[in-house]
Amino acid sequence: MSCERFETALYEGASPPELSAHLKHCPSCAAIQEKLQSLDRHLRFNLTIDPQFVEAQTRMISQKIQPAPNPASVWGLRLARLALGAGFALWLLSPLRNLPGTANTVATTGQMAQVDFALEKRDDTIELRWKGAPGRRYRVYRGSNPGQMRAVTEVNGSQWTDPTASSDPIVFYRIEAR
Numbered sequence: 001m002s003c004e005r006f007e008t009a010l011y012e013g014a015s016p017p018e019l020s021a022h023l024k025h026c027p028s029c030a031a032i033q034e035k036l037q038s039l040d041r042h043l044r045f046n047l048t049i050d051p052q053f054v055e056a057q058t059r060m061i062s063q064k065i066q067p068a069p070n071p072a073s074v075w076g077l078r079l080a081r082l083a084l085g086a087g088f089a090l091w092l093l094s095p096l097r098n099l100p101g102t103a104n105t106v107a108t109t110g111q112m113a114q115v116d117f118a119l120e121k122r123d124d125t126i127e128l129r130w131k132g133a134p135g136r137r138y139r140v141y142r143g144s145n146p147g148q149m150r151a152v153t154e155v156n157g158s159q160w161t162d163p164t165a166s167s168d169p170i171v172f173y174r175i176e177a178r
Contacts, residue, residue, distance in 0.1 A: 003029055010036070115175040125161050130175055132158040141174040149174055 001009070001022045006029045010019060023030045115138065117130035132138060140160050143149030149172060153160065162171070 007032065113177045115177050117173070117175050119173065125163055126171070127159060127161045128173060128175065129159045132177065134158065137178040139176045139178060141176070143172050144168060144170060146172050146174075154178070 001018075003022075003026060006019065006022045006026070010033065019033070023033065115130045115132065117128050120127045120129070128140070130138070134157055136156070138155050138157075138160075139151050140153050140155060141149040142152045142162065152162075160175075162173075
């Protein structure tokens with residue numbers, strides 16, 4: 001066995017009988033093995049943990065741990081979170097809520113229904129198409145985010161082209177039937 005193969009076998013965990021034959025004839029490899037064994041003994045000796053130290057640390061940590069809170073207060077907090085979440089959900093679903101920036105700039109008359117539409121980008125414009133009655137009026141909203149959309153026009157029919165679409169990187173639209 002060569003010295004290079006011996007080192008590889010040593011690090012790969014080869015069995016001692018395979019290595020001992022080479023060690024009898026090579027003092028250099030025997031020195032390497034002795035250094036590794038010495039390092040192993042040194043690490044084992046210096047990395048042992050004193051049981052009294054562990055016990056003292058455990059006692060100190062257990063003194064710092066506070067007792068668990070009263071189960072009644074935990075359930076009270078959970079119930080309060082649930083009520084708060086339900087209230088927030090009802091507020092979000094409420095038709096009466098009016099976020100800042102969503103006020104209609106066109107005269108409001110009656111309830112409006114939101115309409116699904118298809119969006120198609122053409123050169124520097126965006127065309128919106130929806131299913132609707134040809135003579136019915138629709139209000140088109142446009143904005144840089146869904147919470148701050150403004151009415152831009154009212155349309156008769158079922159399509160509208162936004163000529164200013166290329167000026168904004170992100171645009172949101174909403175269409176409501178009148």
